[in-house]
Amino acid sequence: MNTIAMKPVSVTNDVVSTNRSPKVISRGVKVFYGEKEALHGVDLDIHEREVTALIGPSGCGKSTFLRCMNRMNDVVEGCRIEGKIEIDGDDIYDRRIDVVQLRARVGMVFQKPNPFPKSIYENVAYGPKIHGIASGKEELDEIVEGSLTRAGLWNEVKDRLDKPGTGLSGGQQQRLCIARAIAVSPEVILMDEPCSALDPIATARIEELIDELRENFTIVIVTHSMQQAARVSQRTAFFHLGDLVEVGDTSQIFTNPKEERTQAYITGRFG
Amino acid sequence: MSSTLVLAALLLMMLASFAVGRQRALATADGHARTLHSRPPYYGTYVAMWAAVPALLLLALWVIAQPTVIDMVVRNSLPDDVRTLSSDKLSLVLTTIDNLANGRAVVGEPPAYAKEAAARLLSLRATSSWAMTVLVIGLAAVGFFFAWRKVNPALRARNDVERAAVWLLIACSAIAILTTVGIVFSMLFETLHFFSMVPPQDFFFGTVWDPRFTAVGRDGSAGQFGLIPLLWGTIFISLISMLVAVPIGLLSAIYLSEYAHKNVRAWVKPLLEILAGIPTVVYGFFALTTLGPLFRDLGASVGLDISATSALTAGVVMGVMIIPFVSSLSDDIINAVPQSLRDGSYALGATQSETIKRVVFPAALPGIVGSVLLAVSRAIGETMIVVMAAGIAAKMTLNPFDSVTTVTVKIVSQLTGDLEFNSPQTLVAFALGLTLFVVTLGLNIYALHIVRKYREQYD
Numbered sequence: 001m002n003t004i005a006m007k008p009v010s011v012t013n014d015v016v017s018t019n020r021s022p023k024v025i026s027r028g029v030k031v032f033y034g035e036k037e038a039l040h041g042v043d044l045d046i047h048e049r050e051v052t053a054l055i056g057p058s059g060c061g062k063s064t065f066l067r068c069m070n071r072m073n074d075v076v077e078g079c080r081i082e083g084k085i086e087i088d089g090d091d092i093y094d095r096r097i098d099v100v101q102l103r104a105r106v107g108m109v110f111q112k113p114n115p116f117p118k119s120i121y122e123n124v125a126y127g128p129k130i131h132g133i134a135s136g137k138e139e140l141d142e143i144v145e146g147s148l149t150r151a152g153l154w155n156e157v158k159d160r161l162d163k164p165g166t167g168l169s170g171g172q173q174q175r176l177c178i179a180r181a182i183a184v185s186p187e188v189i190l191m192d193e194p195c196s197a198l199d200p201i202a203t204a205r206i207e208e209l210i211d212e213l214r215e216n217f218t219i220v221i222v223t224h225s226m227q228q229a230a231r232v233s234q235r236t237a238f239f240h241l242g243d244l245v246e247v248g249d250t251s252q253i254f255t256n257p258k259e260e261r262t263q264a265y266i267t268g269r270f271g
Numbered sequence: 272m273s274s275t276l277v278l279a280a281l282l283l284m285m286l287a288s289f290a291v292g293r294q295r296a297l298a299t300a301d302g303h304a305r306t307l308h309s310r311p312p313y314y315g316t317y318v319a320m321w322a323a324v325p326a327l328l329l330l331a332l333w334v335i336a337q338p339t340v341i342d343m344v345v346r347n348s349l350p351d352d353v354r355t356l357s358s359d360k361l362s363l364v365l366t367t368i369d370n371l372a373n374g375r376a377v378v379g380e381p382p383a384y385a386k387e388a389a390a391r392l393l394s395l396r397a398t399s400s401w402a403m404t405v406l407v408i409g410l411a412a413v414g415f416f417f418a419w420r421k422v423n424p425a426l427r428a429r430n431d432v433e434r435a436a437v438w439l440l441i442a443c444s445a446i447a448i449l450t451t452v453g454i455v456f457s458m459l460f461e462t463l464h465f466f467s468m469v470p471p472q473d474f475f476f477g478t479v480w481d482p483r484f485t486a487v488g489r490d491g492s493a494g495q496f497g498l499i500p501l502l503w504g505t506i507f508i509s510l511i512s513m514l515v516a517v518p519i520g521l522l523s524a525i526y527l528s529e530y531a532h533k534n535v536r537a538w539v540k541p542l543l544e545i546l547a548g549i550p551t552v553v554y555g556f557f558a559l560t561t562l563g564p565l566f567r568d569l570g571a572s573v574g575l576d577i578s579a580t581s582a583l584t585a586g587v588v589m590g591v592m593i594i595p596f597v598s599s600l601s602d603d604i605i606n607a608v609p610q611s612l613r614d615g616s617y618a619l620g621a622t623q624s625e626t627i628k629r630v631v632f633p634a635a636l637p638g639i640v641g642s643v644l645l646a647v648s649r650a651i652g653e654t655m656i657v658v659m660a661a662g663i664a665a666k667m668t669l670n671p672f673d674s675v676t677t678v679t680v681k682i683v684s685q686l687t688g689d690l691e692f693n694s695p696q697t698l699v700a701f702a703l704g705l706t707l708f709v710v711t712l713g714l715n716i717y718a719l720h721i722v723r724k725y726r727e728q729y730d
Contacts, residue, residue, distance in 0.1 A: 070618060072614065072617065072618060075613075075614070075617060077533075099620075100620045100621070100622055101620065102620075103617065103618055103619065103620035104619075104620040107618065107619070108618035110611060110614060110615065110618075112611055114609070114611035114612055114614065114615040115615075116612060116615065116616070116630050116634070117612075117633070117634045118633065126616070126619060126621075126629065126630075127619040127620065127621075130619070130620065130621050130625050130629070131620060177615070180615075180619065181618070181619070184619060184620065
């Protein structure tokens with residue numbers, strides 16, 4: 001299976017690498033939960049300042065792979081990872097890499113909006129504070145305003161920065177979480193089904209935002225909606241049963257997939 | 272027939288009516304249970320309910336009212352000169368009559384009217400017993416036939432039974448609430464009685480506690496009942512116990528919920544909760560025999576004068592007693608903080624301790640404050656440890672090495688031994704109890720309010 005899955009990877013990588021350089025390189029990534037192998041060796045390159053969508057049916061390992069990139073799987077008991085993931089040439093599972101610094105470089109937005117039960121301001125200022133990014137109050141204010149502006153939330157909340165973040169609507173909460181993530185100026189932002197708890201209008205707003213953020217960040221998004229993958233991403237990777245089946249330019253994956261399983265999934269024949 | 276036998280007969284009738292009602296329902300439906308509105312057991316319960324409940328109520332009423340009514344009849348039948356005796360002597364006569372009726376020995380030769388009354392008492396009791404048996408069983412039969420006749424497939428037996436179940440539950444809660452109300456009122460009346468002897472301002476603002484036990488009953492020697500020294504002792508000891516319990520309990524809760532491996536947690540948490548199962552009197556003698564002397568000797572070795580019964584000893588032991596209270600409640604509250612908040616914090620590069628300090632703890636804080644307040648009210652109401660370890664001298668002192676006393680200790684000491692319930696020396700216990708009740712009630716309400724407010728945050 002692995003050999004089948006690897007072929008299209010190398011092919012498409014050759015095509016696209018002329019376009020942009022890989023920001024994240026993963027080779028032979030296997031994940032075990034206890035005895036169970038959840039990922040069977042994934043080779044995937046994530047390109048800089050592009051949106052890469054990870055699609056596939058539930059339980060295919062796309063979220064697991066996403067959480068490998070900021071080592072959030074470390075928190076899960078009994079989880080073991082093999083293989084290699086490099087960000088800008090640094091092996092993130094190397095002993096010398098501090099997970100705290102890694103997560104400052106790789107931000108994450110979760111499926112359900114999870115603002116802290118603090119004020120809107122404190123939510124955004126949280127990351128800069130723990131990493132000591134701002135040297136003073138003014139700089140912190142600037143970071144908060146900048147992040148909220150880039151998350152498209154500033155105009156809605158500028159008059160109530162001291163109100164609790166949990167009081168916002170679902171879509172606003174998710175944009176607050178995005179602002180919180182970009183406040184520490186990460187290089188990569190991971191999004192784990194960021195719109196699955198939101199209504200269509202809030203979803204459209206977040207999708208727009210993802211498109212804008214592509215200017216400055218490398219984004220990896222896990223999504224169950226193939227329309228969403230088609231709308232926001234430049235590259236798409238299809239996972240199935242713990243294998244990376246196919247990866248390529250989004251237009252190619254959705255119009256002319258090379259693998260039969262990809263074809264079957266995107267046309268809705270299984271999943 | 273005695274009331275116990277009647278009760279047994281009623282229970283038998285109830286079982287029989289259940290069976291009969293069930294059979295009757297099936298018979299009216301020609302054995303097709305599906306055509307019945309409710310399942311057959313509901314019809315059985317319906318009939319049994321009608322047979323038993325009114326009869327049981329009558330029985331209960333009869334048992335409660337019978338002695339009073341008979342007593343009144345006997346009393347009214349006594350000769351006029353006896354009836355107009357002073358209440359002390361009248362009750363003596365009534366006791367004599369009661370003893371005669373029950374065949375117990377009586378001092379001297381009882382007067383004729385007493386013998387007569389005793390005979391009347393006996394015959395009244397016999398009559399009442401028969402009347403009760405007939406009426407109760409009769410009522411049960413009437414109820415049974417009433418319900419039996421109503422049984423038919425269209426009868427909504429289930430709805431009636433369900434409604435009756437709700438009433439049963441309401442009655443049980445009402446008993447619990449009424450008991451509380453009754454306790455409060457009995458305390459309130461005794462307290463008012465106390466305040467008719469000692470002015471409230473002397474009680475609430477008095478700074479001297481000196482009830483002068485030796486002078487009980489003598490005129491013009493009411494004693495002084497200042498609440499302040501006792502209240503101070505209570506607050507002082509609670510404060511010391513909180514200084515012990517809150518940090519230890521809270522930090523162990525954080526360890527258990529955030530750091531401990533789940534196997535460790537599975538062992539440590541129950542072990543910690545065993546502490547809560549130790550009777551407080553055991554803590555009390557631990558304080559008295561071990562910790563008190565230890566502190567005294569330690570103090571002596573560094574030149575401090577620590578008395579064996581001190582605020583410190585009582586406070587520390589009480590703190591140990593309260594640790595599982597604080598840690599268990601806080602542990603539950605910290606666990607209720609959603610994992611997604613922790614993930615959010617970790618994903619921003621926060622370490623575990625930063626996450627706990629800045630996200631988990633603040634999120635859990637209102638709940639933790641609530642649990643601490645509950646622990647405080649526990650400390651304030653605690654009696655046994657302070658009785659044994661804190662001493663009995665009512666002093667207003669800031670020295671933790673000195674012995675102090677608390678409200679609860681004084682309630683105990685005012686109410687132990689031979690007493691009469693009409694001197695301020697004993698009645699003050701009710702005033703103290705009511706004060707304590709109000710304070711802990713206030714704390715509990717405040718604590719529950721805070722805990723509830725916190726809960727709403729994640730729903």
